[in-house]
C-alpha cells in the first residue's frame with residue numbers, strides 16, 4: 001500500500017512567553033492509503049500539536065525545528081499559506097473536538113458548504129445543493145434539505161458533528177484528521193459517530209488520523225495505534241498486537257485504565273496511572289515516562305532509548321520484550 005502521510009523526524013517547539021520548550025520530539029509516522037491510525041495519549045502530550053503541524057495551524061510562537069511532513073508527493077512544511085488553504089479544503093479533511101466552535105455561527109449550513117466547495121472552482125446553486133445534500137446524506141442525515149437552511153446553533157451536538165464530517169469529506173480528501181471528534185458528545189452519540197467515521201473511511205478507502213485520549217475509543221475505530229507520551233511515540237502497532245502484547249510500560253499502564261476490558265479471560269481492575277502528568281517545562285534528556293515508570297533505571301534519565309521493532313510493532317524503551 002502507498003503512503004498517504006509520511007512524517008519524518010518532526011520536532012516542534014513552543015513558547016509560553018518565558019521559556020521555549022520542545023513539544024514534538026523526532027516524530028516518525030507513516031499512514032498508508034485506507035489505514036485508520038489512532039494517536040492515543042493523555043491530555044497535554046502533544047496530539048493536537050501533531051495534527052496542527054500537518055495542517056499548518058500551529059499557534060503563534062511555535063516553530064518547526066526539523067523534519068518533513070509529506071502528503072503523498074507534497075512536502076507540506078514548504079507550502080505557502082495559500083497552498084495550505086487549498087490543501088485543507090481539498091486534500092485533508094479536518095474534524096475537531098468541538099463542532100460548535102469549528103462552524104462559523106453566522107453562516108447557514110448551505111453557506112458553509114458553499115465556502116468549502118468553491119475554494120478552487122465555481123459551482124451553481126443547484127450543484128452546491130446537490131453535492132452538499134449527498135455529503136450530508138452520506139453522514140447519516142435523513143433530511144439534508146432542511147439542515148442546509150439551518151445555523152449551527154440550531155443543531156444538536158451530534159448533528160453538528162455529522163455536518164462537520166460531511167464538510168470534511170465533500171471534496172473527497174486523501175486524508176481525514178479527526179482530533180477528539182467524539183469527546184464532547186454523550187456515549188450513545190459517540191458510538192454512532194465512530195461507526196459512521198469507520199464506515200465512511202472504509203467505503204472511500206480513506207486514510208484517517210484519529211486522535212483520542214482513550215484506548216477503548218481507538219480500539220473501536222482504528223487499524224493501528226501510535227501511543228504518544230511527552231511528544232514522542234512510545235509504542236506503535238496493529239490494534240490487536242498493542243492490546244495483546246503491550247511492551248512499553250506507558251501502554252501497559254494505559255490499558256489498565258480501561259474499565260471492564262477483558263484481556264484473555266481475566267478481568268483487570270481499573271487503575272489510574274501513578275505520578276504527575278508529563279510537563280514539557282520539566283524535561284530531562286532521557287525517557288519522558290521515567291518519573292512515572294515502575295521499571296525506570298538511572299540510564300532511563302540519561303538518554304532516550306532507541307526505537308526497537310518486532311515486525312511492524314515498535315516501541316521506545318530500554319526493556320527487552322518478553323514475547
Ligand SMILES: Nc1ncnc2c1ncn2[C@@H]1O[C@H](COP(=O)(O)OP(=O)(O)O)[C@@H](O)[C@H]1O
Nearest residue numbers: 014015023042043044045046047048049059280
Ligand atoms: N497555543 C499554545 N501556546 C503555548 N503552548 C502550547 C499551546 N498549545 C499547546 N501548548 C503546549 O503544548 C503541549 C501539548 O499540547 P497539545 O498538543 O494541545 O496536547 P494534547 O492535544 O495531547 O492535549 C501543552 O502541554 C502545552 O504545553
Ligand code: SF4
Nearest residue numbers: 287290293300317318
Ligand atoms: S525507557 Fe526506562 S523509564 Fe522509559 S518506559 Fe522504558 S523502562 Fe520506563
Ligand SMILES: [Mg+2]
Nearest residue numbers: 047048049179
Ligand atoms: Mg488536543
